[in-house]
Every structure is written in C-alpha cells, then in structure tokens.
Amino acid sequence: MAMADQPAGKSFKISMLIYDTRYRSMTIQIIMLALFLAGVWWLLDNMYSNLDELGKRPNFTFLTAPAGYDINQRLIEYSSQSTNARAWLVGLLNTLLIAVMGCILATILGVAIGVLRLSKNWIVARLMTVYIEVFRNVPLLLLIIFAMSIFINTFPQPNAFRGEDAAASMYFWDSVAFTNRGWYIPKPVFNTGLEALSDGSYPLFNLGSKLVFLTFFLSIAGIFFFGKWASKRQAATGDILPTFWIKLAILIIPTVAVFFIMGKPIVLDYPELKGFNFKGGLHMRNSLIALWLALSLYTAAFIAEAVRAGIMAIDKGQTEAAAALGLRPKRIMKLVVLPQALRVIIPPLISQYLNLTKNSSLAIAVGYMDLTGTLGGITLNQTGRALESILLLMITYLAISLSISMVMNVYNNSVKLKER
16 A cells, blocks of 8 residues: 555655655654764864874873883782783773672672561661661762771781780681781682692693583583472472572582592682781782772662562562462562562662772772772873873773673563563
C-alpha cells in the first residue's frame, strides 16, 4: 500500500529529506551530529593552535622518560628509573586494587547492615540506623584522615614486638603484626614443589602452582554447574540438598589434593622482626588500609539503604506465602526476598561502585599513590604536561567506570524479571 504523503511510483526528491516524515527525523539527527563534530573539531583545533603558539604543542613522549620518583605501595616491579608510563601502570593497578577491595567489603557490610536495619530487634535496628546516618553525613575525606590518624597513633611501633617482655605481640600464631607502619601478613611464594637440578634451577618452573590455580578455578566452575543442577533438581523433586557443604567440598578437596600431589608448590613467607622493622611477608601500608576501610565503611552506608529499599519493595504477601509453605525466615530471605530485591538493588549498587572507584582519587591525602597521585600528581608536576596528563587520567577513569558498568549491567540483565 502506498504512503499517503508519497504516491506510488513517485521518484525520490531532495525535498523529501525535510518534508517526508519517513526521512525527516534521520535528517535532523545527521545535521545535529555534523554540527556537534564540527564544534568539537573547532575547539580542538583552537586549543592546539593556542598551545602551539605558547610552545606547548601536545605530545606524549614524556611517558618514555624516567619518572624520577619512588612509589612505596606497588604490585609490580618499579624503581625511580622506570618510565612515566610504568608509574602510570603502577598507579592504575593501585587504583584497581583499592576499588576491588573496597567494592567487596562495602557489599558485604552493606547487605548485612541493610538486612539488620529491618530486624525486629529494636536495638539492632536502631544501631544500624545510627551507623548509616553517621557515615552518610560525614565527609569521606575526613573519614580517610581520621582512619589514618588512628592507625598511626594507636598501633605499636615495630620495636614494641622485641624481646621476651615485649609490649606487643603478633596475632594468628605469630603470623600477622599490626604496627603504626602498617600491617605485616604472610605472603604466598610460588615454588615448583620439585627438587632443584644440579645447577640450582628448577625443572618446569612454577608448574605446580599453575596446576593448583587451574584446579581452583575449575572447582569454582564446578560449584556453578552444581548449583544450577541442584536448583533444577529441587524444582523437579522438592528435595533440598546440603548445597553449602557440597560446594565447600568441591572447592577445597580437589585443590588441596593437587597441592599435596605437586609437593606443596605454594608456601607462605612469614614476617619476622629484624633490626628496626619487620622483614619478609607482605607489607600493607597504613595508607592502603585507611583508604580501604574508609571507602568501604562510607559506601556500605549507601549500599545498606539500597538493600533496605529493595527488600521493602517486595510485597509482604511473598514472605507470608513462603512462611505458609513452612520455610524458615533465613531461607525466606535467601530464596524468596533477596532474589527479587536484586532487581531493585543492582541499579543503585552500580552507581555506588562507580562512586567508590572515583572517590579513591582522595588517596593522595594519606600518601597512597594511585592514578591521581602518579599520573595526575608527581608526573604532571615534574613534566609540566598538564593537558596530556589530565587527558590520560580522564580516559583511564572513564575506561574503568565503563568496564564496571558493563559487568554489572550484564549481571543485572541476568537477574531481571523475564516474562513468559
């Protein structure tokens, strides 16, 4: 059937791009996109011309120059003679480290606090309310500085652990030390678990630890598939399996078996007091701990409110129906309420993860060298390349935020309500 505004057989005319409703919206969008790109091009060209006149033509060769400064907390090898690009990478890894640690702890605390705030116990509910109101209304920067001051002023010095009459002692079978210089914990050392050759080298270096990690990840995959199978079996037969203990066995038994079969390829390096400080182990500096705890406690208050709102959005009839079937309160919360509440919780949860990641830029206040402290701080000041450094900093944070959003949106789509 021919359209009313275009008789059958009528040839296309340029005027249709404006007057034909089938093409008008597309034409307007193309024109607006062209104007936007032209505006961006004009701004960039104007900026480049002005910088060229000032003798500051943009270039990124400064990334290959030696950084010339040290970074105390790092996950990869780095020295003052490393390049600025290497310092950028170290700062990126430090940012990702605090973001992952913070999101995990904030989620655990936030879910627990959000559920407890709905408790029928008046004291517990009020205590959770006080926690939320306090941490939501105190500036995050103050929390970070306050946590740092507590660690510096309340924990003992390393020399307090010396001697038989030491004023301080290590915890967890003398494996962990909390000092005013940071926390010292055991560090895993990856070995082969095989006998060394005559020249001191190891055959198939690191094979044992690789097999242990491979078995561990395969066990995690096994837990996932077992959970799917157990859910289908329960839906078909009504029998409830002790899934927690079975999943725990799937995770531990194969990994431990491979660990001993390969000759204990992963060992722990324990911290020991030598001289004026602890040597060995893994040193978690106060700046990392203070930033981690402050970000987690602050963000957990907002996550708790999202969890509370998600739970309250579920109709009470769902809980009453589950109770009528004989389910206990804990199983009702786990199997009925929380799965449905996730559809309400996840969208604001994504925003809180993004806020935590971006708020980690306050790390410079306590000397933790993240992206802002390396690329946006010392590198920028030493090289004078403010435009390039800030541009790279913005692109890096944008990439991190988009990655978090993408992963969480995929999970959100997997739990959203699917109509039949």
